[in-house]
Amino acid sequence: GFLLHGSAGPLTARLGGAVLLPCFVDRPLPLEELEVDWRRTDSDTIVHLFQDGQSRPESQGDAYRGRAHFFSQEIPKGNFSLLLDGVRTADAGVYKCVVYTEQEQRETRVEIQEAPERLVVMGADEPVYAHAGEDVTLSCSVDTHVNMTELQVKWRKTDDDGDILMLLYDDGENRPESQDERYSGRAEFFTEEIPKGNFSMKLRKVRTEDKGEFRCEVHSDTDSVNTTARIAAL
Template sequence: MDVKFVISILLVIADGFTVRGPSAPLVAPLGSSVVLPCYVDKPLPMQILEVKWRRTDSDADSETDSETVVHLFVDGDSRPEIQSQDYHDRAHFFTDQIQHGNFSLRLDNLRAEDEGKYTCIVYSDPDSGETEVQIKDVERLLVSVSSRSISSYDGEDVTLNCSVDSHITPEHIEEVSWKKTDGDDDILVLLYQNNEALPGSSDEQYRDRVEFFTDEIPKGNFSLRLKSVRTEDKGVYMCQVFAGVLSASATVELEQLGE
């Protein structure tokens, strides 16, 4: 399952220093590494510094919140033994940056269950401050076809529909491939890569007979026009889309060919 996350930041000002995060939301896909920002506006004395990252999610069945320690820095060192097991070996400080006031946390191998509220709390006696980070699930990469099956006559032109959900912009789509998939080996029908169609990549039986609707690509429409349909074209076709670490596909069947 391909899932992405949106990270939003709240800012809290302490008496002696300001705890900051980014001014705009961040986006990270499932399985990637993401940095949860937390930094102060001036270096703090290491000998009286404590930084705690915690996760606090409200329990609908309880009147109290549960707290999970994601990571802790105290006494001049990271304390991985204090971490919750869910974050062990996945949550890391940038230890060489702490002396400069950067307490950001890198969370590796992002999971769907990482969705929730995170708080970075900075203590420097007698002051303290914090910033809150919310990781929320957002729409995954979706690829859809308007019909699961299409009928045609020999010699006609036919359109195999394929569209990508609107939150993925075409410039972030790295590859779209149309393949005939019902035989022993997949046959490449047409390829879109690096913002251009590559008709020379098509298998010989489809060369000069397939094309994208170029004007529709900016709208996320990667439908395929197959010209002069032949009996041997009958079968299942897959539209597969790659965008970063995300991928998704949909299939359509060309059937009931007649003279």
Template sequence: MVSRFLLLMALSVCVSGTLVAKVANSSYQAEVDEDLIMEWTFTPRPDSSLKDLYIFCYMFNPQKYSVLLELRKGAEVPEGQAKEFVGIVQYDKEVLREGKIRLHVSSLRTEDSGWYLCDVYPEYGNNLGRFYISVSGTLVVNVGHRFNQAELGQYATLEWTFTPRPHRSLKNLNISCRMFNHQKNSVLFELHEGVEVPQKEGEFVGRVHYDKEVLKGGRIRLHVSSLRIEDSGLYLCEVDTEYGSSSDECFLIVSGKTALLVGLILWTVAALIGLLCVCYFGSKRLLRALRPVDYSSQAKKDPPSLSESMLLRSLQTSADQQREESN
């Protein structure tokens, strides 16, 4: 847990009964889950007491307006504090008499980015100091092993790690894991607001299981069983949280002796089918070539040419003359 001290001084001078604020640091960059100490200073009057003070500290951004601290006549008003800052914002009572408003803000969130102000209303005027805090989240996702190899029919364990935040609930955690290759794009595993989304269809139904125990520690551990050849490809996991989002990928190659045997069998079957096709069509052509030609049927199909007609007529005339002579 990182704790830093940010001093924002509202240096006050009394001009015609009015307190004028001067801000030393106008902005500050913080990270998610960082602890921050904010401090405003004002000039208390020697003849005044805490009962004369009314202090009102708050923050705002385009999405919300929240009260951080409210003091009336030197006493804290608990019901005035916004619920989201209860237990997160504390103030030092001891330094209040010295003219200091010191707030301790723990476990900053991205939605805590905005303007922070404190108003002090003594009997002679008011004191206003403001500055801007920008809270950014950093999430890093890493894969355990970039390249993974497993055998057909066996199982593979794929693991990703991410940076969890202490005191953060899994309700704000969303995870989507998918696999890609040249044939398909399939959902492997999904977690929505900390709850697993059951896969009702697809080739990974019943074959993917995750370890719930290691999830809080920032580990996504998936067990993929009954591996197939088509399970080879790119595996990607995306993590989305309130403090950022990131992703990383790994490769899985399904191979082994069994895979080679299956490939050899498929190749042999394909070769035999091809050989049978060649033999079938080749024998068909051979039979067609050896078949006797029926010229009479061919003559019926193809009409004779002029020369062929004259030859046939002369042959017919010669045949008729031979019959007459024989008679």
């Protein structure tokens, strides 16, 4: 007999990335009587097949064609692991690797879990120069596949006079009632831009005391990131 080894636990894969699905035996098996069958357990879709001494890409389900690959040079050594690239949301699920010889068959299973999406937030590198009474825009944009309504975004003023909440976006909407009174009616989001990930802030009628540092904080269920902005007086 032979022993078949797989993954000790679930695998996490990033959207667009690649993931290795392990499946290997403890000793090489004769190729002429070998069949290796990778499938999804929920739909029985063939992810990849090795049969009659060669891999059979023509048997792959449409969703996996050209994305799931054996390591051909490793198969004679008993390694039937699969590389799945261009990971999609639909790839999450349980897969089984079944190895058949003339005498027996063995099976191992592995689960792919989608990794939480990393947030990336971008701001401006340069300070914004403003005269008193002017309107300014402070940049903050989020690059993510996450639905914007799942994010919480806060703009704060973060310098000597402490930590002042200027703007809050939460549960899919702007929360003007939470603004510090110094910024009520002066600081606002570009609401129509939010679905595109743009959380820049418009600050109307700049005052001398607005000079200093601001922070745009973005929170999701799994991640927190921020960027800073600065207003410099002329």
